Amino acid sequence: MIAGVKLDIVRAANGRVKRVVYPPGFRWSTHIRPIVGTEYCMHAHVGFLARGRVQGRYRDGCAFEIVAPQVVAIEPGHDAWVTGTEAAVLIEFDAESDTLHRFGLPPEHRHGSP
Structure with missing residues (x-):
């Protein structure tokens, strides 16, 4: 557990299904940036927010x-952060290093992309 984030992972075929529980007050730039050393989170997240509320901002200001x-x-x-007093629970699907390719996502957010 890092910064109070709980993580459950199950391997499924060529990918993973994850349940990530972000506690109230969690903010990526505050809690994770010092550990990974990048200015922004450079991972894609595809899934379902089952509980809570999350706000975020891309490098370009979106x-x-x-x-x-x-x-x-x-x-x-x-960058993203949990808002409110409830934990945010994200059910996430990824293909580890191949997530961007498998889901057809760009390597970094582009203004106006879906």
Whole structure:
């Protein structure tokens, strides 16, 4: 557990299904950036926000808000944080290093992309 984030992972075929529980007050730039050393989260997140509320901002200034229950596709190059007093629970599907290719996502957020 890092920064209070709980993670359950199950391997499925050529990918993984993850349940990630982000605690209230969690912010990627505060809690994870010092560990990974990048300015923004450079991972794609594809899945379903089952509980909670998350806000975020891409490097280019585009902002997003996700309120459960909602499907999500967050491109690389973002900061995100949990808002409110409830933990955010994300069910995420990934193919590890091949996630971008498999889901057809760009290597970094481009203004106006879906």
